[in-house]
Amino acid sequence: MRFPAFLLPCALLAAADRFPVPPAPAELAAPAGAEVTATGLASMVLRPGTGDRPGAEDLVTVEYTLWTPDGKVLDSTARHDGPLTRPLPRLLKGMAEGLQLMRTGEKRRFWIPPALGRPGGVLILDAELLETAPSPYKAPADVAGPGEGARVLSSGLALRVLREGKGPHPTHKSRVQVNYTGWTTDGRMFDSSWKTGQPATFALDQVIRGWTEALQLLSPGSKARLWVPEKLAYRGERGMPAGMLVFDVELVEIL
Incomplete structure (x- = not known):
């Protein structure tokens, strides 16, 4: 099971592409109509979703591709063995903030400023939120003893x-x-x-x-x-x- 590349030291992010990944979007800079948060995260909805938005510590399952400012692929679930599932606090700050704006089933493009990504320029992220689940850290209601159905x-x-x-x-x-x-x-x-x-x-x-x-x-x-x-x-x-x-x-x- 892999560890997401964007959580690893930058020196380890230079691996060559091994599998087909989506081409870089034409908008390497956020367009004028993009939604912008107070932290400077810009985004545009590519496909609306209909499910719930995740909470700050929820578990999310996503498909994504992340590009550098010059359009080079930094990481993508297309390179790996399926979607990524992680608690939001374990993700890149900009990705964690952005996913909380999304509903399950939604696909969105983000332009992540250096303060929420990494030094060297804005990162471009396409993310599809497939599933959300409660935080894996939160104790269940039946923690004190076997609950119904045990x-x-x-x-x-x-x-x-x-x-x-x-x-x-x-x-x-x-x-x-x-x-x-x-x-x-x-x-x-x-x-x-x-x-x-x-x-x-x-x-x-x-x-x-x-x-x-x-x-x-x-x-x-x-x-x-x-x-x-x-x-x-x-x-x-x-x-x-x-x-x-x-x-x-x-x-x-x-x-």
């Missing part, structure tokens, strides 16, 4: 599938990629893969027992909420939270 297993682990995936299940020896956030039962977040910008990779026999058991019940693309009793979690290990822990886990891929 399945309690004989081990004491409780699980509720939030989204069904497709394909085979991993085994206890599989290596997997997952996105996750973990909370204590009072709603305090103690860890999240979303903070690093990329999924976590590990072998299922090298994590807490609750994860080993739960992830073998999921297929790639699945998302589940886990209530892991202390005996299947960290069991008082130094520096780790005690008691029952709650995780939202998405199985991205079996490696």
